[in-house]
Amino acid sequence: MNLPSLARFSERLLAPLYSTPPTRSHNTESIAIEGRNLSFSFASRQVKFVPILRDCSIRIPSGQFWMLLGPNGCGKSTLLKILAGLLNPTSGEVCVKGPKSFVFQNPDHQVVMPTVEADVAFGLGKFNLTNDEVRSRVSRALHAVGMSDYMQRSVQTLSGGQKQRVAIAGALAEACKVLLLDELTTFLDENDQMGVIRAVRNSLDTSAEVTALWVTHRLEELEYADGAIYMEDGRVVKHGDAASIRSFIEARQAAYIEEINS
Numbered sequence: 001m002n003l004p005s006l007a008r009f010s011e012r013l014l015a016p017l018y019s020t021p022p023t024r025s026h027n028t029e030s031i032a033i034e035g036r037n038l039s040f041s042f043a044s045r046q047v048k049f050v051p052i053l054r055d056c057s058i059r060i061p062s063g064q065f066w067m068l069l070g071p072n073g074c075g076k077s078t079l080l081k082i083l084a085g086l087l088n089p090t091s092g093e094v095c096v097k098g099p100k101s102f103v104f105q106n107p108d109h110q111v112v113m114p115t116v117e118a119d120v121a122f123g124l125g126k127f128n129l130t131n132d133e134v135r136s137r138v139s140r141a142l143h144a145v146g147m148s149d150y151m152q153r154s155v156q157t158l159s160g161g162q163k164q165r166v167a168i169a170g171a172l173a174e175a176c177k178v179l180l181l182d183e184l185t186t187f188l189d190e191n192d193q194m195g196v197i198r199a200v201r202n203s204l205d206t207s208a209e210v211t212a213l214w215v216t217h218r219l220e221e222l223e224y225a226d227g228a229i230y231m232e233d234g235r236v237v238k239h240g241d242a243a244s245i246r247s248f249i250e251a252r253q254a255a256y257i258e259e260i261n262s
């Protein structure tokens with residue numbers, strides 16, 4: 001196993017549930033991802049504290065597909081890593097349902113085993129399942145991401161988007177309740193981009209238990225989202241339904257273009 005293959009991160013974590021009425025949900029009684037007043041700073045040689053996140057609060061209801069957008073360097077990946085438990089916030093609280101899985105940007109960092117079937121089954125060793133149970137979980141997970149026909153394929157022969165879908169199937173096979181996905185479509189062509197995003201949407205539609213937070217720069221992907229969060233300069237600027245966040249970002253971009261042209 002090479003070092004990048006160790007990047008696939010998933011863990012079991014039980015977190016408290018919070019009751020709140022979401023805007024649109026399969027399960028109207030719980031919040032799957034919550035960050036309260038999260039701040040994060042780095043210490044550098046020159047400056048004692050470099051603030052990266054400033055008092056960020058987000059709430060994502062169970063069963064929904066949300067997106068996180070904002071300019072380069074505004075703190076999206078840092079916030080996602082804090083929600084995944086990969087970084088500790090300087091202050092604030094995190095409550096994320098478990099088990100959860102963090103899927104990285106580079107598709108070549110996701111695949112661990114030689115075949116698709118073995119890769120999806122990779123994380124199931126810890127559950128003490130029978131062979132039939134493993135086969136059934138792998139088959140259901142591959143079906144959810146539209147990869148059933150690739151079960152025996154060598155992962156090295158897959159496209160980037162197919163590798164991402166196999167990584168998502170691995171998380172679903174482990175019954176992950178929360179998927180944290182950081183710019184999965186960056187390295188992919190248009191076909192693969194749509195394949196991955198539809199796989200996530202379909203996984204949520206197949207199981208009301210799964211919630212996903214997807215970092216992206218592409219406004220057109222908001223079409224698939226239930227809700228979205230827009231960040232700038234380490235702050236959550238707007239949080240709401242996907243259509244209103246899209247209008248907000250478009251208005252902001254138009255104002256910026258007008259300003260640089262004036």
Ligand SMILES: Nc1ncnc2c1ncn2[C@@H]1O[C@H](COP(=O)(O)OP(=O)(O)OP(=O)(O)O)[C@@H](O)[C@H]1O
Pocket residue numbers: 042052070071072073074075076077078079
């Ligand atoms: N290890 C680190 N040390 C110092 N600064 C860091 C470190 N990691 C991230 N940063 C800084 O924190 C800020 C937020 O970074 P982050 O990667 O979260 O942004 P992002 O919104 O994901 O950007 P992008 O859209 O380019 O992926 C950036 O200014 C970045 O340079």
Ligand SMILES: [Mg+2]
Pocket residue numbers: 076077078183
């Ligand atoms: Mg990033």
